[in-house]
Every structure is written in structure tokens, then in C-alpha cells.
Amino acid sequence: MTIILYATRVSAAGGRKGRIHSADGILDLQLAIPKELGGMGGATNPEQLFAGGYAACFENALLRVGRQSGHRFADGDVEVIAEIGLSRNEAGAFVLHAALAVTIASVDQGTAETLVRGADDICPYSNAIRGNVEVAISVAVR
Known part of the structure; x- marks a missing residue:
């Protein structure tokens, strides 16, 4: 049995030219x-939303793997840029x-690559x- 740790609900109306809205009202965006x-542009789109979610989620996973292996990164020590095509x-x-x-x-570089794989x-x-x-x-180091 899978235990759901978190779930959210977002509705879409109007497709790629419509609007999305979360059940809690926090997310309310024109697409x-x-x-x-x-298209006309001028508003976000599903690929941008996916890229933002993936980058944030991956960075958080990287920070967790880093902590577990004894690396404590300060804000700004890690950057993840996601591109969705x-x-x-x-x-x-x-x-x-x-x-x-x-x-x-x-x-x-070797440590960075190991952390990213994790x-x-x-x-x-x-x-x-x-x-x-x-x-x-x-993966790059600075």
C-alpha cells in the first residue's frame, strides 16, 4: 500500500490559452x-511550469543527498537550471x-557528479x- 505524503489538485480550463487554479487558491495563473x-506569449505555459517544478525538486533532492553525505551547502552554493523542450x-x-x-x-567534480547521481x-x-x-x-563546479 502506498502512503501519500502530499497531494494537490489543480484544475485547468481553456487548455494552453486558459487558466490554471489550485484548490487552495494559491496557484492561479493565466496560460x-x-x-x-x-501563440501570443505573454503568460506562462506548461513547459515553464514543469521546468520550474523539476529544477526546485531536483535542487532539494541534491541538498538532501549532500546533507546525508556530510556536505552542508549555503544558499547560492547550488544552482539547478531545468530546460524543458x-x-x-x-x-x-x-x-x-x-x-x-x-x-x-x-x-x-567527482563529488559533485556523485551527489547529482544520488x-x-x-x-x-x-x-x-x-x-x-x-x-x-x-554537472559543473565553481
């Missing part, structure tokens, strides 16, 4: 089709692809899309 896809497969269906650019301060193992977003979405992860 727009990006100019690159022929939309393309078509051979059958013409829309598919997502993702890239994560991770930068970590105060550790060597974060990828526990991040709910990574686990949700593994095997379904192509994800490229780059």
Missing part, C-alpha cells in the same frame, strides 16, 4: 501559447525532452519521467 509555437517524434506525437544544468560550489535517484520528477523523457544532465 498562453508561446510565440515560438504560434517540446518536439515531435517519428509518429508526429508531441514529446518532451529535458536538460538539467547543475552547478555546485565547494566540492570537486539526487537523480531520489528526485520525484526524475523518477516520474525516467524511461519516458530524454534527460541530459550536466
Whole structure:
């Protein structure tokens, strides 16, 4: 039996040109089709929302893995940039692809790569899309 630790509910009306609204009222956003896809732009879109969620979730997983291995990072020591792309497969269906650019301060390259692999193992977003979405992860130290 799976124990749900947290659940949220968001409704959408109007598709990519509509609005999303969370049941608790905290999230209430207008959506727009990006100019690159022929839309007007000027508002967020599902890919931006996914990228923001993935970046935040992955960074939190990385901070947790770091703590578990004895590394305490200060604010600003870790940066995760997520890029979500939309393309078509051979059958013409829309598919997502993702890239994560991770930068970590105060550790060597090998340690950074080990921490990122650990974060990828526990991040709910990574686990949700593994095997379904192509994800490229780059790791840099500063």
C-alpha cells in the first residue's frame, strides 16, 4: 500500500490559452501559447511550469543527498537550471525532452557528479519521467 505524503489538485480550463487554479487558491495563473509555437506569449505555459517544478525538486533532492553525505551547502552554493523542450517524434506525437544544468560550489567534480547521481535517484520528477523523457544532465563546479 502506498502512503501519500502530499497531494494537490489543480484544475485547468481553456487548455494552453486558459487558466490554471489550485484548490487552495494559491496557484492561479493565466496560460498562453508561446510565440515560438504560434501563440501570443505573454503568460506562462506548461513547459515553464514543469521546468520550474523539476529544477526546485531536483535542487532539494541534491541538498538532501549532500546533507546525508556530510556536505552542508549555503544558499547560492547550488544552482539547478531545468530546460524543458517540446518536439515531435517519428509518429508526429508531441514529446518532451529535458536538460538539467547543475552547478555546485565547494566540492570537486567527482563529488559533485556523485551527489547529482544520488539526487537523480531520489528526485520525484526524475523518477516520474525516467524511461519516458530524454534527460541530459550536466554537472559543473565553481
